Amino acid sequence: MARKFKAEVSELLDLMIHSLYTDREIFLRELVSNAADALDKVRFLGLTHEDLTAGSGDVDGIRVTVDAEAGTITVEDDGVGLTEAEAVANLGTIAHSGSKKFLQALKEGESSAPELIGQFGVGFYSAFMVADEVSVESLSALPGEEPVIWRSKGKGTYDVKKGTRTTRGTTITLHLREDSTEFADEWRLKGIVKRYSDFLPWPVAVAGEQANTAKAIWQEIPTNVKEEEANAFYKTLSNDWQDPAHRIHLKVDSPLQYAAMLFIPSAPPHDLFLQHVDRGPRLYAKRVMIMEHAGELLPDWLRFVRGVVDSEDVKLNVSREMLQKTPVVRKIREALIKRVLKDLGRLARREPEEGEEDVYAAIWKNFGVLLKEGAYHEHGETREKLTELLRFNALSHEDEDGQISLAAYKEAMPEGQDTIWYLTAESRDSALASPLLESFRKKGYDVLLLTNPVDEWLVGAVTEYGELPLKSVSRGELDMDDEAIEDGADLTGLGPWMKDLFDGAVHDVRASGRLTDSACVLVDSEDGISGNMERILREAQQAAPAAERVLELNAGHPLVKNLAQLHADGKTSVAEPLARLLLDDALLLEGTVRDPAAIGRRLQALLEQASASAINA
Ligand code: ADP
Numbered sequence: 001m002a003r004k005f006k007a008e009v010s011e012l013l014d015l016m017i018h019s020l021y022t023d024r025e026i027f028l029r030e031l032v033s034n035a036a037d038a039l040d041k042v043r044f045l046g047l048t049h050e051d052l053t054a055g056s057g058d059v060d061g062i063r064v065t066v067d068a069e070a071g072t073i074t075v076e077d078d079g080v081g082l083t084e085a086e087a088v089a090n091l092g093t094i095a096h097s098g099s100k101k102f103l104q105a106l107k108e109g110e111s112s113a114p115e116l117i118g119q120f121g122v123g124f125y126s127a128f129m130v131a132d133e134v135s136v137e138s139l140s141a142l143p144g145e146e147p148v149i150w151r152s153k154g155k156g157t158y159d160v161k162k163g164t165r166t167t168r169g170t171t172i173t174l175h176l177r178e179d180s181t182e183f184a185d186e187w188r189l190k191g192i193v194k195r196y197s198d199f200l201p202w203p204v205a206v207a208g209e210q211a212n213t214a215k216a217i218w219q220e221i222p223t224n225v226k227e228e229e230a231n232a233f234y235k236t237l238s239n240d241w242q243d244p245a246h247r248i249h250l251k252v253d254s255p256l257q258y259a260a261m262l263f264i265p266s267a268p269p270h271d272l273f274l275q276h277v278d279r280g281p282r283l284y285a286k287r288v289m290i291m292e293h294a295g296e297l298l299p300d301w302l303r304f305v306r307g308v309v310d311s312e313d314v315k316l317n318v319s320r321e322m323l324q325k326t327p328v329v330r331k332i333r334e335a336l337i338k339r340v341l342k343d344l345g346r347l348a349r350r351e352p353e354e355g356e357e358d359v360y361a362a363i364w365k366n367f368g369v370l371l372k373e374g375a376y377h378e379h380g381e382t383r384e385k386l387t388e389l390l391r392f393n394a395l396s397h398e399d400e401d402g403q404i405s406l407a408a409y410k411e412a413m414p415e416g417q418d419t420i421w422y423l424t425a426e427s428r429d430s431a432l433a434s435p436l437l438e439s440f441r442k443k444g445y446d447v448l449l450l451t452n453p454v455d456e457w458l459v460g461a462v463t464e465y466g467e468l469p470l471k472s473v474s475r476g477e478l479d480m481d482d483e484a485i486e487d488g489a490d491l492t493g494l495g496p497w498m499k500d501l502f503d504g505a506v507h508d509v510r511a512s513g514r515l516t517d518s519a520c521v522l523v524d525s526e527d528g529i530s531g532n533m534e535r536i537l538r539e540a541q542q543a544a545p546a547a548e549r550v551l552e553l554n555a556g557h558p559l560v561k562n563l564a565q566l567h568a569d570g571k572t573s574v575a576e577p578l579a580r581l582l583l584d585d586a587l588l589l590e591g592t593v594r595d596p597a598a599i600g601r602r603l604q605a606l607l608e609q610a611s612a613s614a615i616n617a
């Protein structure tokens with residue numbers, strides 16, 4: 001009976017069949033990696049099941065054979081196999097959330113299919129890049145299951161029927177397309193296995209001969225591991241096609257026994273910010289893989305770190321729930337965090353030589369947001385170390401690529417400055433337009449410009465550095481003026497009157513100690529959330545308490561002086577529209593206007609008056 005593929009599979013297969021990919025050879029990497037997964041799974045299953053269906057015994061690891069005459073390649077394993085239901089579910093649909101993104105990325109054409117296939121978990125279908133018919137003969141290792149044959153020409157439909165296999169495992173047979181007969185060659189296949197699957201912990205035999213090294217590279221003595229080997233291992237592990245930016249190799253004998261090889265990718269993985277994605281390094285117990293992603297081994301903010309952890313002290317049959325409660329796991333986790341932070345610290349302190357790539361700058365660009373997340377979540381020593389790793393764009397930079405550490409900021413402070421100043425805003429441009437920076441510019445103080453939403457949380461947690469407080473240029477009363485304003489307006493009457501006029505829209509109206517040129521600015525009061533935080537929460541559609549904003553007036557500004565005069569003379573009907581527009585102006589300057597139509601109306605009324613008085617004058 002012919003069954004239809006899910007629409008997205010058909011679309012995917014179409015792309016596989018009709019595109020001329022130069023790296024079609026990766027089909028073998030994908031099939032071999034699936035066979036290795038199946039072997040890992042059955043080894044693990046064997047720990048809890050005594051009655052698993054036996055394997056053929058003559059497949060030691062994974063066996064690739066080729067029949068040049070018939071134009072077929074087979075990939076065979078004694079792994080966990082597939083039941084009929086599993087064949088339908090796993091080979092007829094794309095179970096992974098990444099599939100839509102895969103198609104999208106492929107269509108956008110930024111990366112080619114071979115680069116994307118493994119990353120998105122659509123590896124099996126890559127067989128159709130070289131085959132016009134694929135058959136999967138399988139028997140599940142679970143006792144009492146029936147053998148199954150799955151077969152498809154890749155054109156919209158597939159068949160599933162009863163098979164005859166009597167030993168557990170899977171044999172995948174590819175009938176090579178006419179344009180792909182080059183792969184019916186054992187030397188070619190050996191080369192491909194060596195290239196992509198060298199460090200798979202299972203031997204892969206091609207035409208009866210082991211073609212890969214098949215060693216657990218993480219168990220080697222760290223100094224013996226060559227960089228190319230480690231990078232090749234990283235690629236098989238992560239499905240990334242680029243070398244990692246950094247590698248950590250740990251072999252610890254006491255008090256716990258474990259080995260870990262961790263990698264920091266050189267580009268962010270596509271699913272870094274997706275929810276409900278399994279994270280964490282692969283966990284092995286005495287070289288048996290027991291979990292593909294052990295999220296317990298690294299905190300969420302280190303979710304960009306890939307790798308393996310192999311422990312002699314973790315029980316093979318440990319469940320996820322148990323894992324969380326295992327002291328061994330907690331200790332390994334702490335040690336891994338320490339080591340990652342130590343390495344990041346070293347990279348961050350290192351001045352790259354002329355022409356050399358700045359590794360830390362790249363890591364920060366890709367994963368800095370997560371390190372900020374860490375600084376916000378963690379406490380004590382870990383937060384301190386993370387704080388040293390933070391980088392910010394600042395007023396002193398020419399563009400938004402500029403980055404400064406808190407240490408460098410502190411070092412560059414002029415005499416008399418005793419605070420690390422920052423401004424949170426929607427973008428660098430809106431920050432630069434803010435009147436809040438006027439007096440800082442004048443004094444020559446640098447100001448960190450924080451434009452990522454996570455920054456609001458960060459500065460709520462990291463409130464000091466090197467015994468200096470971190471403060472917002474927008475918060476509370478501030479006296480930046482050295483020279484007292486002479487003949488400034490007296491705001492004792494105007495301030496309270498304006499506050500009443502705005503009827504709760506602002507918390508207070510007062511004289512400003514931070515403006516040099518502008519007439520007014522909105523600032524945050526000493527407590528409560530900032531205006532920027534309110535904006536972020538609102539944009540994220542989260543309930544936000546209203547920020548308490550204070551309108552500050554520049555008592556030396558002619559407009560403010562005139563307003564104070566009008567108010568003192570009792571000409572409040574003239575002063576009122578002007579005062580309202582002053583608040584509008586402050587909102588416009590920080591880009592948080594919520595009722596532009598009202599401002600438009602007020603502006604028109606005022607222009608009408610102004611034009612009329614121009615005619616009368
Ligand atoms: P992924 O490997 O990322 O899960 P694939 O497209 O490569 O995605 O494989 C899809 C699914 O097909 C696998 O998850 C697995 O359930 C099943 N499968 C493929 N090959 C085998 C095999 N040799 N033995 C058992 N199951 C397999």
Ligand code: MG
Pocket residue numbers: 030033034121122123124
């Ligand atoms: Mg796969």
